[in-house]
Amino acid sequence: MPKSKVPNKTFLWENLTIGCTICNQNKTNYYNPNLPLLNPYADKPEEKLLFAGPLAVAVVGSQSASITIKQIELNRPSLFERRTELLNKIEPLIRQYELTNDDALRQLLLDDLIAWTKPEHEYSLMFKQFLEQLAITA
Secondary structure (H helix, E strand, O other), X not given: OOOXXXXXXXXXXXXXXXXXXXXXXXXXXXXXXXXXOOOOOOOOHHHOEEEEOOEEEEOOOOHHHHHHHHHOOOOOHHHHHHHHHHHHHXXXXXXXXXXXXXXXXXXXXXXXXXXXXOOOOXXXXXXXXXXXXXXXXX
């Protein structure tokens, strides 16, 4: 919640999060208690956002995801291009995983792919959903 609208929450941990400068600037002082932006720590974004490749879309009926995508411009060209670049980077791993018959190599490739889905990795939700769509799971 923006400190300009809810000053008593300025220094509360549950109101602080890390975001890129552009997302934070795009958020500006948006505040609507009836239609809040997604809180990545409380709202389970994996239940509200879907990735169609590099494109972020809201799950049907998730107004908070829709407003978040629009307000902070989650599909702005720079983010879309970065997500595309990263998906292209793992494509050779996916192809090799699909084509290999060696169980040990296949497990190593799977481990590498799964590493991209860890929460500390950039765009981990996109990677998780991408691998699920390809039926590549641990």
